Amino acid sequence: QRNRLLNEGIQEFFRLPKNPRLETLGDCGAYSYKDEDEPPFGAEDAFDFYQECGFDYGLSVDHIIEGVNLAFDVTIPIPGMDSDIEKFIERQEITKQLALEFKNLCDSRQTNFEPVGVAQGWSPKTYASAVKDLQSMGYSTVALGGLNREKTTVILAILRAVYDILAPDTGIHLLGVTRIDSMAEFSR
DSSP states (O other): OHHHHHHHOHHHHTTOOBTTBOOOEEOOOGGGGTTSSSOSSOHHHHHHHHHHHTOSEEEOOOOOOOOOOGGGGTSOOOTTTOHHHHHHHHHHHHHHHHHHHHHHHHHHSOOSSEEEEEEOOSSHHHHHHHHHHHHHHTOSEEEEOSOTTSOHHHHHHHHHHHHHHOOTTOEEEETTOOOGGGHHHHHO
């Protein structure tokens, strides 16, 4: 199947309609390695795969942070005192570093896809901070990862924090969030 995908490209492999053409988004599948200390592949691996398959958009490699907590914006845990926070900070740094490497690859090579930077966080402010960093790297589209298991109220709180720092020309995507009843509210 992998060989067929690489030979035919994503549009043909999935027999996607040509009119109207559906856009495709390449993802690294971070939930598949969420229990690992580091992602099993790097930015160049993702870049090459998205390029070879002919995706329209390609996500930077990220490392899932599970455990969003709205209270962390009010009572910030102290690194060294909370082992979860140490892990969260490390995963966010890995995600940012891989996003920078991915963007640099996309800028230095001719791509047939638009790069999308993935933000990971553990509170609204940490997501906003990650998005701000991605924008400063030059991403014009960002995706918020790790939210598909979160309550709608948590996602809305994160979106409000991100909206405060979002540049007018930056697009945003919620990874894995398919709550049809809340889409209008998310969009606002």
